[in-house]
Amino acid sequence: MFIKKLGLSLLLAVAFLSCEPEAFSPEDTTPFALKLPEGFPAPAIPEDNALTEARVALGKRLFYDPVLSSDSSISCQSCHRQELAFADDRPISPGVQGRLGFRNSPTLANVAYLSRINKDGGVTKLDLQAIVPIEDHAEMDFSILLAAERLNAMPTYEAAFAKAYGEHASPFTITRALGSFMRTMISGHSRYDIAQQGGAPLSAAEARGEMLFFSSRTQCSTCHSGFNFTQNQFLNNGLYLEYEDGGRHRVTLQEEDMGKFRVPTLRNISVTAPYMHDGSLADLRAVVQHYNQGGKGHANQDPRVKPLGLSEQEQSDLIAFLQTLTDTAFLTDEQFR
Ligand code: HEC
Ligand code: HEC
Missing domain, CATH: 1.10.760.10 (Cytochrome c-like domain)
Incomplete structure (x- = not known):
């Protein structure tokens, strides 16, 4: 479920890449304008993942697409539903083949402001978090490398990744695109x-x-x-x-x-x-x-x-x-x- 079960070399590779400033040449760099509610500070946006329209659009598509799970049955939204503030109404949300983890799905509202991710702070960057559900046996039970292969075989995704990152789908770009979409989930108009x-x-x-x-x-x-x-x-x-x-x-x-x-x-x-x-x-x-x-x-x-x-x-x-x-x-x- 957690970091220790993930491929260490993969994590190191992603973490290493994350230290580099923006090194890509995306085809579309139109900035995404975040609308902040009164009293909300601007969230920190990582240097290697400027918020753009194309990245948010790609992240949104990935978020709703079961393609990121091993048997293509579960998407992020299976456990994070918009009408429930991107949380879930079940104590424990089932993943692939109905498997159960052990924590309640939290809201994703305002995750842009988190300095440590997950209820125990086990992940330090929003832009790395998506690896956890994708690889977790009780969630999407897949490998992010295989997910990248799958996406690269789909021409419309290839085009969307080129537009957003000037790159193929990879652990780096998949997690960054999802991070970009989640940064737009800002809620403050109650x-x-x-x-x-x-x-x-x-x-x-x-x-x-x-x-x-x-x-x-x-x-x-x-x-x-x-x-x-x-x-x-x-x-x-x-x-x-x-x-x-x-x-x-x-x-x-x-x-x-x-x-x-x-x-x-x-x-x-x-x-x-x-x-x-x-x-x-x-x-x-x-x-x-x-x-x-x-x-x-x-x-x-x-x-x-x-x-x-x-x-x-x-x-x-x-x-x-x-x-x-x-x-x-x-x-x-x-x-x-
Ligand atoms: C000492 C700090 C502290 C105080 C005081 C406190 N809370 Fe909490 N609250 C927490 C923590 C920590 C959790 C998460 C616990 C967990 O996940 O098991 C929590 C969870 C909650 C939740 C559930 C949130 C969720 O998404 O599951 C609600 C609702 C809540 N608190 C409301 C209140 C109210 C109302 C009060 C005052 C009566 C209060 N809290 C006082 C620390 C506090
Ligand atoms: C099977 C249900 C399930 C699926 C599928 C799932 N999640 Fe989650 N998500 C959870 C649970 C449970 C947690 C709480 C984990 C923890 O705190 O350890 C969580 C936590 C998170 C958090 C951290 C929120 C916080 O407050 O720290 C983010 C961000 C997130 N998920 C995004 C995603 C994304 C992106 C996807 C798709 C790639 C996804 N989730 C797929 C159940 C799920």
């Missing part, structure tokens, strides 16, 4: 944002929930903070006393990282159920109950997770606030289809 910017105000219940979310009593906003409701820290929110999936520990092997996962964004949270790294909490009520009870008390549990004593009304208000974070335009935007 009802909460509109209210913040002086538009239609939140309802009384939603506004009470907002107060609770940003209160020192709940501390929600100290972990889920900033324009994307996360600072991308790895923390233990007390979900279990014993973790089957050690999260960050799988990468660092440090006991202090046991049960730590990247704090997820809360944008579009009402459409990305079920929740947590393993999809074990079915709905937002279960999430709020988890925090209200104060966590299971793992040694690494962050002290901010503690019994909150929220009344039924307060829990409902908090949920009402979380539901205002949905950006419905993002879920239906034709640009992503």
